[in-house]
Amino acid sequence: MKYAIIGVERPQDQAFTGKVLKLLGFKDFREALKGLESNLDPFWRKFIPVFPKKGNLYKRLDMPSILFNDTLSVAIYDSLS
16 A cells, blocks of 8 residues: 645645545545544554544544545645644
């Protein structure tokens, strides 16, 4: 598995980039794996914000969007997070 981080300026840029990756066949961690810490690839665990400690990671705004396919996992951060 290879990993990449994409930085974008605004939340709408983050959403757009995620939609493009989905069109290219990527799956959204939030949808495919329920956004739960227990389902997160170990590589991304060091990027988890301080809160929440457990459960759904997307209850916190600064969690990046994570999309993946069989060979590549991508985190998309917006600069306002």
